[in-house]
Amino acid sequence: MTGQVSWAHTQVHQRVHSVMTAAMRADARTIDTVLLSLGDGGLDPYSREFVREARRLVLACTAALTCVLSAHRPGAGPRGDEICRGCGTSDCRTLHGVADVLAAYAVRPLTVDxxxxxxxxxxxxxxxxxxxxxxxxxxxxxxxxxxxxxxxxxxxxxxxxxxxxxxxxxxxxxxxxxxxxxxxxxxxxxxxxx
Structure with a gap:
């Protein structure tokens, strides 16, 4: 299938996978080591806590988006046309909305190494x-x-x-x-x- 739903699903999946891969490649121990080396002079307590938890938060958010992608995926409609299995339409607003948000924040697929x-x-x-x-x-x-x-x-x-x-x-x-x-x-x- 190569309709709007497949295209939107592919766009979102590539971007979500890219973000998840970047978070998985980050080393939590190295982040903690750098934060410890900064002492009290580097970051305010809120920023320090955010940086310390960022990897876990990103992984949680991308896992949640993966659940959305598993529900809003391409499938065959009653007339054989392509529809979104989650909402039953040929133009999934959920996928387009997520794609628009990811694009607004310049989330692009990583090149593959x-x-x-x-x-x-x-x-x-x-x-x-x-x-x-x-x-x-x-x-x-x-x-x-x-x-x-x-x-x-x-x-x-x-x-x-x-x-x-x-x-x-x-x-x-x-x-x-x-x-x-x-x-x-x-x-x-x-x-x-x-």
Whole structure:
């Protein structure tokens, strides 16, 4: 589905995930150490408490928004058209409202780094529970990832993780230069939202 609800859901999901990822990457112990090193001269008590609790608060808010996204997600309407499952409309005011607030505060999806690309590829290739090592290579528009060891009879697939939005697409095994050219063309003809 590629209607308004899917587009809005993708916009909000990318931004919420970006904020949650930034908070998860923050080290609470380092924040506490810096706050302790400032002593009484650095911040007023309210600002100090806010900084100390910011990571936890951001994680709580993004978890709450994730609940909103799970309710207001795309689905098929009674006539086969796309609707929001939460409100039953083709133009979800909730998703647009959240997207507008995030845009007003300049929340943008993070670019995907090598570690995040590996995490997404690992989750994809190991989703069925049998862990396998995952290889990864970077190119201009993203990352190519593959199972280092394939099961007998398994068709090799390469997962491409977009470097801008983190979207994962599956590709046949190609040399990295060829894959980079093909993915660059794919990206020009299928621009990711956001």
């Amino acid at each position: 090598r570690a995040e690309a590996w995490r997404r590829a690992d989750a994809w290739f190991n989703r069925e529970g049998d862990p396998v090592p995952v290889g990864i290579a970077e190119f201009a528009d993203g990352f190519a990832a593959w199972r280092v060891t394939a099961a007998p009879g398994e068709t090799a697939q390469v997962a491409v993780i977009d470097g801008r939005c983190g979207a994962l697409t599956l590709w046949p095994p190609l040399p990295l230069g060829t894959l980079a050219r093909e993915y660059g063309e794919y990206r020009r003809t299928n621009p990711a939202p956001g």
